[in-house]
Amino acid sequence: MAHVEGTHPSQSRAGVPLNDGRGTDKSVDEGVRGEAVAWLVALRSPDGADHHASFEQWYASDPRHADIYDELLANWEKMALAEHLAAATAPAAPGARSAYRRRTTYALAAAASLVLLVFCIAAWLRLAELRPGDTVSTAIATRTGEIQTIRLADGSRVVVDTVTVLSVAYTQSERRLTLKQGRARFDVAHDMKRPFVVDAAGGTVTALGTLFDVDVQGPKAVVSLLRGLVEVRSAGALEGRRTADPSLLQPGQRVALDASRPVGLPTRLRPEDVRWPTGMLSFVDAPLTEVAAAANRYTDIEIILSDREVGALRFSGTFRAGDAQGLARMLAATFDLDLASRNGALLLEPHRQTQK
Numbered sequence: 001m002a003h004v005e006g007t008h009p010s011q012s013r014a015g016v017p018l019n020d021g022r023g024t025d026k027s028v029d030e031g032v033r034g035e036a037v038a039w040l041v042a043l044r045s046p047d048g049a050d051h052h053a054s055f056e057q058w059y060a061s062d063p064r065h066a067d068i069y070d071e072l073l074a075n076w077e078k079m080a081l082a083e084h085l086a087a088a089t090a091p092a093a094p095g096a097r098s099a100y101r102r103r104t105t106y107a108l109a110a111a112a113s114l115v116l117l118v119f120c121i122a123a124w125l126r127l128a129e130l131r132p133g134d135t136v137s138t139a140i141a142t143r144t145g146e147i148q149t150i151r152l153a154d155g156s157r158v159v160v161d162t163v164t165v166l167s168v169a170y171t172q173s174e175r176r177l178t179l180k181q182g183r184a185r186f187d188v189a190h191d192m193k194r195p196f197v198v199d200a201a202g203g204t205v206t207a208l209g210t211l212f213d214v215d216v217q218g219p220k221a222v223v224s225l226l227r228g229l230v231e232v233r234s235a236g237a238l239e240g241r242r243t244a245d246p247s248l249l250q251p252g253q254r255v256a257l258d259a260s261r262p263v264g265l266p267t268r269l270r271p272e273d274v275r276w277p278t279g280m281l282s283f284v285d286a287p288l289t290e291v292a293a294a295a296n297r298y299t300d301i302e303i304i305l306s307d308r309e310v311g312a313l314r315f316s317g318t319f320r321a322g323d324a325q326g327l328a329r330m331l332a333a334t335f336d337l338d339l340a341s342r343n344g345a346l347l348l349e350p351h352r353q354t355q356k
Contacts, residue, residue: 032062036069137169142182145298145322147279155189156196159277161215162298162321170194183215185277188228202259203234212249213274221257224269225249234263275318282318288331288348291315298322303331306349310337 039058042051059065140160142148148160153170160166164182168175175191179200188196190209198205200214201221210228214221223232232255233246246263247255253266254273272282281294289311292303298321305311313335319327328346332339340347 032064032068033072036065036072039069040072132172135169135171137167140164140166140168144300147277147321149277152189154191154194157187159185159187161185161276179214179216179221181216183213183276185211185213187211201257203232203257203263205257206231206233219259222254223249223257224254224273225251226269226274227251232257232263234261235259276321279321280318281321284316285314286316287311288313288315288335291327291331295319295321295324295327299324300344301325302345303328304342304345304347306347310335310348310350 039055142160142162142164144163146162150158161183165180166184167178175194175196177198179198188207188210196207198214200216205223207230210230211226212230213224230249231246249266252269254269255266256264272284275282283291288305292305296302301324303324328339336351337348338351
């Protein structure tokens with residue numbers, strides 16, 4: 001029988017028993033809650049039938065087990081995770097178990113989904129029980145080339161771009177996220193009682209029922225609004241000047257955020273700037289310096305431009321993020337450049353016959 005480990009809230013949080021009125025020890029209920037999450041996942045895994053006997057024994061051994069598991073099960077639909085579970089952990093039909101187990105790729109994907117599911121269940125339960133002073137927090141990080149979609153405990157969704165570091169902290173009165181590096185798209189669940197605030201580049205972006213991107217580029221960031229309304233504030237100002245009033249973005253606008261100065265004037269959002277969650281990167285009359293910089297975010301194989309003249313060439317087109325070699329070959333053919341491999345990087349330089 002496979003061993004399934006559950007996750008449970010951190011010990012620093014003051015727990016609220018689900019079985020009201022029993023006066024049970026909070027730390028005990030925290031542990032039982034984690035066990036209940038693990039059982040819920042185990043029973044819906046491909047070998048769920050193997051767990052039934054042990055689960056029944058656990059369920060009947062303590063009234064708290066039954067109370068907490070039943071409460072968890074009742075809240076299942078509220079978390080909007082049922083479809084996620086159905087897609088990731090659909091049980092095999094009788095007689096097809098051996099065939100199912102041979103689907104290695106599918107099994108690995110399901111296992112990864114279960115890990116995320118355990119976290120989401122535990123986080124949702126903690127969020128529903130928050131009291132003044134309590135915090136639900138987590139950290140999210142992606143590796144080079146990864147683009148991940150994550151559902152937060154309140155139902156908001158975040159698409160996390162390559163090499164991105166994001167921290168999440170929810171309290172009873174606020175949902176605060178810190179984008180330390182990289183890019184993310186936030187599809188915010190509506191909650192008037194708890195503002196959704198993203199800290200980035202020394203400023204803040206506050207949203208309600210909104211879809212927007214934040215792209216941190218060193219000490220600066222760019223905020224792009226696709227839907228709804230956001231308020232952008234800068235924490236810093238030029239020496240001797242007051243910080244400008246917050247900028248209210250309208251859909252289709254973007255604005256730069258810099259800790260050293262007030263928020264600038266919004267500019268029009270370009271369609272090619274918002275396609276990145278698809279894994280495709282688009283450019284319209286963009287210099288190769290911009291194209292190469294965008295491509296290099298998604299791969300360890302860096303594209304290097306030999307000089308400013310090459311970097312100033314203008315490119316329009318679409319390519320798949322992470323395909324550095326394919327892009328380099330396309331650019332070489334389009335602009336009649338030489339392509340060479342140098343110390344693991346791809347160098348684009350003027351064709352030898354055209355060099356002076």
